[in-house]
Amino acid sequence: MFNMDQFILRFNARLVSENREDNSRQFIVNFFCGDDTLCTYLETDKNSGINRGKYLERMRHWNKDTNDYYREKDMQIGDIIN
Secondary structure (H helix, E strand, O other): OOOOOOOEEEEEEEOOOOOOOHHHOEEEEEEEOOOOEEEEEEEOOOOOOOOOEEEEEEEOOEEOOOOEEOOHHHOOOOOOOO
8 A cells, every 4th residue: 555655547527418418528637546545626717606626535436337335446547437
């Protein structure tokens, strides 16, 4: 854990939804390799009516696809995270 504590994987992401208005939402996903925690921030334009800021709190989040917590191997460019 101590040798991986310094690495943070950071991705730009967008919401995939059936609602067209939600598909334009942009996120920054941070994955902390040292303790396998994940946090997400919402990026918005000024005066869009949507509050920007923290979307998911930094903690370990459950991956429904693997029935385990998210790990570093689950964070791949182009993948869909549920």
